[in-house]
Amino acid sequence: MLITVGGKAALFETALAIFDRGQEVVVPSPCWVTFPAQIRFAGAEPVLVPTRADDAFRITAEPLIAALSARTRAVIINSPCNPTGGVLPAAELRRLTEACAERGLLLIFDETYERFVYDGAEHASAAALAAAFPRTVVLVGSFSKTYAMTGWRIGYLAGPPAVVGAAAAIQSHATSNPTSFAMSGALAALRGAEPDVRRMIAEYQVRRDFLIPALNALPGFRCRPPAGAYYAFVDVSACYRDGLRGSVDFAEFLLEQAGVAVVPGAAFGDDDHVRISFAAARATLERAVERLAESLAAAV
Numbered sequence: 580m581l582i583t584v585g586g587k588a589a590l591f592e593t594a595l596a597i598f599d600r601g602q603e604v605v606v607p608s609p610c611w612v613t614f615p616a617q618i619r620f621a622g623a624e625p626v627l628v629p630t631r632a633d634d635a636f637r638i639t640a641e642p643l644i645a646a647l648s649a650r651t652r653a654v655i656i657n658s659p660c661n662p663t664g665g666v667l668p669a670a671e672l673r674r675l676t677e678a679c680a681e682r683g684l685l686l687i688f689d690e691t692y693e694r695f696v697y698d699g700a701e702h703a704s705a706a707a708l709a710a711a712f713p714r715t716v717v718l719v720g721s722f723s724k725t726y727a728m729t730g731w732r733i734g735y736l737a738g739p740p741a742v743v744g745a746a747a748a749i750q751s752h753a754t755s756n757p758t759s760f761a762m763s764g765a766l767a768a769l770r771g772a773e774p775d776v777r778r779m780i781a782e783y784q785v786r787r788d789f790l791i792p793a794l795n796a797l798p799g800f801r802c803r804p805p806a807g808a809y810y811a812f813v814d815v816s817a818c819y820r821d822g823l824r825g826s827v828d829f830a831e832f833l834l835e836q837a838g839v840a841v842v843p844g845a846a847f848g849d850d851d852h853v854r855i856s857f858a859a860a861r862a863t864l865e866r867a868v869e870r871l872a873e874s875l876a877a878a879v
Contacts, residue, residue, distance in 0.1 A: 582756070586720060596745035636664065653686070654679055657690075685716075686716055688704075726772055811854070812853075841855050
């Protein structure tokens, strides 16, 4: 295992270690903005496989397997997904892992949001398959979300020794190591934060259950409840008109007119949507919804 300067560094060092020109990396889309950028930085090309809003952006194995080719080096899965909240169920994870193993490919599983699952569901972790597929599974995680320590920059990488060793060699010349006090904080979180984590996840469920119906009550907003993570990925294409021709324009409109910051879906590969975080107090979310309603009413 390699301890890294955040989960992003674990992914980046892995990309530099194993991707090369002429190779492809399969990724479900919409996806976190850094995946395609890191793949291209390493010289490979991302192959984006769409997930569907009407299925709550659920990630399934067969479309990803169908996208594999002779040039494929790896598949990257982020489950639960940023920005959509989509998840990869356990049976689908096994099917995908088996397909990657049969072809000699790596499955890079980013579980940064592993604890953020709702409605009594359990997170399906690739760690459960690592013993059966030791040459296939590469696990990336982060302390940032589960333990609310984003600025401390502690992540980790586990996988085949050759992959971990190559990433460690890159890190040794880049950052050397994460800071020692951050590692001590991560250890303290592992030892004593579980009761706080459970309370936090319960609160996020309450926030989600408030926010999604409230957003769907706004004119032109459509959103399925995310199965995981803490983002509402909202279809706002019905709000587009002259002067608001896409998610970037619409995000700027909301920022200027409502004082509400959202992230354009175009950044994640879907210009019909915007991402709204519910990592905020309920009172803040309530005020945000009120401002959104007022700005939309004034724009009609």
